Amino acid sequence: MRFSDIIGQERAKGFLKRVMGERKVPHAYLFTGIPGIGKTSMATALTMALNCHEPGDLDGCGNCPSCRRLVGGNFPDFILIRPDGQNIKIEQIRELNRRLGFAPVSASFRVCVLQQAETMTSEAANSFLKTLEEPPAGNILILSAREPLDLLPTIVSRCQRVPFQPLPTRAMVDWLVSQRGLDRQKAEVAARGAAGSLGTALRICDENFLEMRKEWLSALLKLPAISIGEAVEMAFQWTRKNRQIRGGDAEPGGSVLMDMLHVWGSWYRDLLLVKVGGPGDLIINVDFSDRMGPVTKCFRRAALVESLLVVSQAVRDLRRMRNAALVLERAVLHLKRLALTG
Template sequence: MINSWQELETYQPRVKRLLINSIEKQRLAHAYLFEGKKGTGKRNIGILFAKSFFCENLQHAEPCNNCRNCRRIDSGNHPDVHVVEPDGLSIKKGQIQALQEEFSKSGVESNKKLYMIVHADKMTVNAANSLLKFLEEPNANTIAILLTEQYHRMLNTILSRCQLVSFQPLLPKAIEKLLVDEGIPGHVASLVSQLTNDSEDAITIAKDDWFAQARTKVIKLYEVMVTRKGQAPIFVHTEWMMHFNEKEKQEIGLDLLLYIYKDLLSIKVGNEDQVIYHDIIQQLKQNALQMTQRSLTEKMSSILEAKNRLHANVNPQLLMEQLVLTLQEG
């Protein structure tokens, strides 16, 4: 949960600058369209914006997070902040009409009102036209925040009445920091941050016991290939295939294995700060001494080729057995 604009510098610096500038100069648009991929923080930042709009102790655009308004917005109980989400697969005209009726009343506690429409691209045509009338005649001190992952599906007439705020995919370092802030161990956070740029997915993966076990299995397979080469095919049969028992999981397993060899290459070329499996870096340093850059590049290519072959209905156990034999060469 992002509670301050300062925190946002790590995740969405351009969004931070645009919105803080509007708040500090008191030049708020009557409607914003937050667009970007899933997990880029749109809803979280919409809540932060609402707190800045209603905070009783605002300091240079930063909400205090302690006043009655901030606390009620965090808990979803502020009477003048309304969130509309799809009812089933779409947002219906009746939902927009109910919102308009609510906003025709004076503010319960002040003359300010704010509403957020989640997945605004899922409005029916009638709902969108109903909202359009609302946007064409904005009330003073009323702010609309529309959230979407697919703004190209929205009416141009609605787009033209909103200030567009684009959210960029999160960088691995930003995902890693977010996970660490959530209490995820650093060695898990660094690995998960390579798998997704969706903050919500990242948190789900990092807290999944299956993923923690997958990471352990991958490290163990690597150690077996290095120290007990003849045991690697047996390990694939007895442990790997039991855990990575579906195509999607097998892909994740190959990705996790690939990152070990990327780490070895990073160490080899002097980029230790880029190592992902930093909890086993000493072991990787020793192993890297026995390998050339060329052999590491070839091993990484073999893993990527195996990923491609997974989609060609190749027997996954046979694929893994062939792969470990290839990785043990050189």
């Protein structure tokens, strides 16, 4: 992964290259932005560029032994820390501190990335703060988080902040077509549904996801015609399926139910767009667009707005780890009522 392989993020790239060019590399960075927009890739590219034996234009060459080991995933001086379950725990930070106590194995710069740094427990954050104040020489610490506000201000103030932007839909579509060989309509559905995150777009492209997405949208279309009992049963089945797929302790932001609710949210958003006569090229679920016209006729504008609110409330409730079965049941029944009374 070289700087030149990363889509967009020109400002972040430019900043990091400038810093490298000045030979004055700050030791701590905070990469901020939604998941799946290249924060970890950028950290890898920085590691490669800093340690490359034959760098060109301040980028890694991709071919020297150092670059090849990094690409192959056996570069001992690139440390990636992810939440263990819900959190980054104190034990993980202690282990990191222990490793940082030794000089880098072979590289000039060892890079350590804390993904979802906002999930650090307060013990872990306090322990990490000490490392951040006086990191051993030759180490670069990169924290990656959605929002700086999610972190302790004392941590944020010790890092050089590097904001990342959501990626343009067009750039993602082109990348999915040229690099993943997707047909253009699939690429459009994935990129438009991904709200600027290539990681999300890649997940949406997955055949299983596309199949489930069809099922979720068809269920929503059928909702007015089925009985209340059948709607409750449907909500229950999905909750059970969710547990089976994700093993019950799924992270709240990444469960199948959350994916389903995001798809539903995008559906009501599309309907609203069609209802108010918005531009067609903003429609997310392009492959379902021929169904939208007739469906919008059954809804008043206010009912569509309320349906959107119901879905986003359910997303918030799931994030707060409320009882998933109840959250979903309530949402489905509310949406059914709105679809009936339009």
